[in-house]
Structure formats: C-alpha cells, structure tokens
Amino acid sequence: MSVLHSLGTALVKTLPPEAAHRMALKALSLGLGPKHVCTHASLKTEIAGLTLPNPIGLAAGFDKDAEVPDAMLAAGFGFVECGSVTPLPQDGNPKPRLFRLTEDRAVINRMGFNNKGLDSFAKNLRARQDITEKGNSGIVGANLGANKNAKDRAADYITGLTALWGMADYFTVNVSSPNTPGLRDLQGGDALEDLLGRISEARQNLTGDAPSPPIFLKVAPDLDFAQIERITEQARTYGMSGIIVSNTTIARPDFLKSKHKIETGGLSGAPLMRMSTRILNEFYTASAGKIPLIGVGGIANGVDAYVKIRAGASAVQLYSAMVYAGPSLAAKICDDLAMRLKADGFTHVSEAIGTLTRNTAKTN
Numbered sequence: 001m002s003v004l005h006s007l008g009t010a011l012v013k014t015l016p017p018e019a020a021h022r023m024a025l026k027a028l029s030l031g032l033g034p035k036h037v038c039t040h041a042s043l044k045t046e047i048a049g050l051t052l053p054n055p056i057g058l059a060a061g062f063d064k065d066a067e068v069p070d071a072m073l074a075a076g077f078g079f080v081e082c083g084s085v086t087p088l089p090q091d092g093n094p095k096p097r098l099f100r101l102t103e104d105r106a107v108i109n110r111m112g113f114n115n116k117g118l119d120s121f122a123k124n125l126r127a128r129q130d131i132t133e134k135g136n137s138g139i140v141g142a143n144l145g146a147n148k149n150a151k152d153r154a155a156d157y158i159t160g161l162t163a164l165w166g167m168a169d170y171f172t173v174n175v176s177s178p179n180t181p182g183l184r185d186l187q188g189g190d191a192l193e194d195l196l197g198r199i200s201e202a203r204q205n206l207t208g209d210a211p212s213p214p215i216f217l218k219v220a221p222d223l224d225f226a227q228i229e230r231i232t233e234q235a236r237t238y239g240m241s242g243i244i245v246s247n248t249t250i251a252r253p254d255f256l257k258s259k260h261k262i263e264t265g266g267l268s269g270a271p272l273m274r275m276s277t278r279i280l281n282e283f284y285t286a287s288a289g290k291i292p293l294i295g296v297g298g299i300a301n302g303v304d305a306y307v308k309i310r311a312g313a314s315a316v317q318l319y320s321a322m323v324y325a326g327p328s329l330a331a332k333i334c335d336d337l338a339m340r341l342k343a344d345g346f347t348h349v350s351e352a353i354g355t356l357t358r359n360t361a362k363t364n
C-alpha cells in the first residue's frame, strides 16, 4: 500500500497541477489514500467547542465540493475544511489557473471559486451523515464563498449557512480569496460590520435554543495592525467563534525563484509561512488571546506547525505542502509536533499556544 501510494504521489507530481489534483481526488474517493491514526494524547484539541483528535487540519480549496472529507480524515488530518462553496455552481477563471513554484515549495492559484454549488455540496455532506451514523466520525467544516456575479455578496454567505445548517461541524466565512474581484473589501470597516451583523442574526434565527456550530472568519495576510485590531474587535462584537489566519497573499516576496512567480493570483506554501505567522501573532496580540485562532500559511513540517501554535494558533491547517509531500504529511507533522512538545517540557499542546508572545516558552 505504501509503495503504491508513493508511486501515486510521484506520478501525480509529473502531471499538470490541475490534472494532478483531479487525479488525487479520484484516487482518494476510491479509497486509495493513505491511512494513518494520529491520536497522541498531548495533541487532542478543543477549539470553539469542537474536539479534534489532533490540531492539524486540511485547509479549504483542496476539497471544494466535499467529495473526500472522510478520506482526508483517514489520512490523519484532525479536521477537514471543505469549500469554498458558492450558492450557484461556477466554472471559475480560465485555465491555466494553478501553478507549482517547485523551487520555492509554493503554489500560485487564481482558481476563482470553481465549484459545483451548494446543492451538490449538501448532497455530499448528507451522504456522509449516513456514514457518520455508522461510526465514521470526524470534524468537517464548510467554507462559504460568494458567487462572482452576486449583487449582494453578504446574502450569499447567509444562503450558504442556511442551506448547510446541521450538515457541517463548523462554518467558515471566507472574505479573503484574492481571485474574486472585490471580495476582500468585505474585510473592511462598514462592509464587515454589515456582513457580521447579518451572519449573527441568521445564526440566531437558525439556532433557536440549540447550541450553534462554530462560525469562523477567514482573513488575508495582507493586513496592517489597524485593520487587524478592527477585524478582531468586530469579530468579537458579533460573536464569531474564531479567526482563520490566513488565506493566500497577493504579495510576491523578492526571494521567489520560480518562473511562475509572475502569475496573477494568491501565493501559498513556504514563502507565506513567515508573513502569515507574523499576522497570526498580531491577531493574537490584538485579541489578547480571547478569540481562538487557526493558523494557516506555509506549514510543511512539525516545526512550522509548532511555530504557528506558539505564535497564537489553537489549531492549524495546510494545503500547499501536500502538493509536494502528499496526504501522509498530516500524520508526519503530528508525530513530529508531539515529539517537539515533549522535548520542550509541554505535556499538552494547549500549553504551548501563544508562548512566543508571552516569552514563557519552556524551550531547551
């Protein structure tokens, strides 16, 4: 199985990126993905009322239509975020729109929310609920986006929330993809206030007396501290359950080597690590640790995951590094993280959260 899997991973890397992605999804849906159990007691994580077997999650964008969440959980991820899903199906931008920056261990994408829409997404989550009842459980979130041509973008998030209510373990409001023109404006002042107000109202109506699943806000890394303070304050005011930091960046660091660095779109992978971690840490400072954070951007190994946690993340997610290392990466990161925590004298991952800021890390 592992030889087959290594061959598969090598083959996938020789195909054009989008074809490789489709093939990986197919293989995973056929049950050909890796199987790993990653349940170190020190990594069991509570975040916003969710219990995760480990804090290493799959970031949005890999499984846009919720086709393989259980295969990714079986590969060792502690939680899986599907989407972004928009109310109506849409094709996304013209191809090519996905580029490997191999020398930089990075990816640039300008997919533009290609997805099959809410009906198809809901059908897949519903089918999964049947499996879940048979004991195949795990935390699966729905990342919500807005259609490119929507007149009222905020309304699209409410449509998504309403359509998928009861089917996802958590929701993410993604206002930070750079490939839908104007979407990121929703992160600013009045637009964010309006959006979060409407989400809070919809949540109230949907929840009634029952407990609500967590709703996270996913932000860009291209923000200054004043914007970070404002977003944090508004997220808290409107009862958001946490902030996911971050999406891809529109910046292009000088050190990029690959010829594809000139492509338009969002940059992710190794070159995003430092920048997204700095922003994550600024969110941690701005919120004084009072709103849970999920750290994303450039994680490729246990050290990176550990750094994000110490910068303030309660859990982390990754996507791009998997393009180079395959889905077994989650389990490797888990083992490495558990070892590093132990070596530094932490008995549980929660003790390490934000220790970079407080400067009280028990490092050797």
Ligand SMILES: Cc1cc2nc3c(=O)[nH]c(=O)nc-3n(C[C@H](O)[C@H](O)[C@H](O)COP(=O)(O)O)c2cc1C
Pocket (backbone or CB within 6 Å): 059, 060, 061, 062, 064, 083, 084, 098, 107, 109, 111, 113, 143, 174, 177, 218, 246, 247, 248, 268, 269, 270, 272, 296, 297, 298, 299, 317, 318, 319, 320, 321
């Ligand atoms: C091909 C591709 C598609 C993505 N699509 C989405 C998406 O639909 N919604 C979203 O919130 N983030 C999307 N992302 C961003 C990732 O979820 C993640 O925030 C970002 O890539 C940084 O993490 P990484 O460096 O580990 O990839 C996408 C990323 C890539 C590479």
